Amino acid sequence: MDVAAIDAIVSKFPEIKGNLIGILHEVQNHFHYLPEEELRYLSKKTDIPITQIYSIVNFYNRFSLKPKGKNEICVCLGTACHVKGAEKVMNALEENLHIQKGQSTEDMNFSLEEVRCIGACSLAPAVVINEETYGLVTPNKIPLLLSKHKDG
Numbered sequence: 001m002d003v004a005a006i007d008a009i010v011s012k013f014p015e016i017k018g019n020l021i022g023i024l025h026e027v028q029n030h031f032h033y034l035p036e037e038e039l040r041y042l043s044k045k046t047d048i049p050i051t052q053i054y055s056i057v058n059f060y061n062r063f064s065l066k067p068k069g070k071n072e073i074c075v076c077l078g079t080a081c082h083v084k085g086a087e088k089v090m091n092a093l094e095e096n097l098h099i100q101k102g103q104s105t106e107d108m109n110f111s112l113e114e115v116r117c118i119g120a121c122s123l124a125p126a127v128v129i130n131e132e133t134y135g136l137v138t139p140n141k142i143p144l145l146l147s148k149h150k151d152g
């Protein structure tokens with residue numbers, strides 16, 4: 001268990017209870033998911049019941065209790081993106097990464113998720129890799145997009 005990482009994250013927040021979501025974001029950014037042991041330690045350290053932590057974790061899609069890849073790929077399957085061929089983009093990503101949506105690659109370099117409308121409908125179909133949005137994505141652009149993030 002990485003106690004030092006949790007201590008360092010918590011120490012950044014002068015007020016804990018009102019910043020629980022922010023703290024969980026930082027924990028997830030650090031580990032690429034929310035490890036159970038660390039959440040239990042966080043609960044003890046902050047006196048916030050573990051049930052309260054899990055209710056927040058389960059409420060927000062952004063949080064994951066499963067390990068995620070270093071590069072998080074989210075394919076928008078909202079209506080506008082769907083109409084413009086987002087399923088084909090998702091299929092190309094699954095083929096190139098040899099995983100299904102909801103999974104991570106064996107080397108933990110990539111994970112693949114679907115999301116619904118990220119507010120970039122004019123750029124449909126849209127894909128977000130980490131914090132960056134890519135628009136007008138086509139299946140033949142996938143290998144280049146992945147190579148930009150490989151081991152990065």
Ligand code: FES
Pocket residue numbers: 076077078079080081082116117118119120121122124126
């Ligand atoms: S439907 Fe994909 S960005 Fe809006």
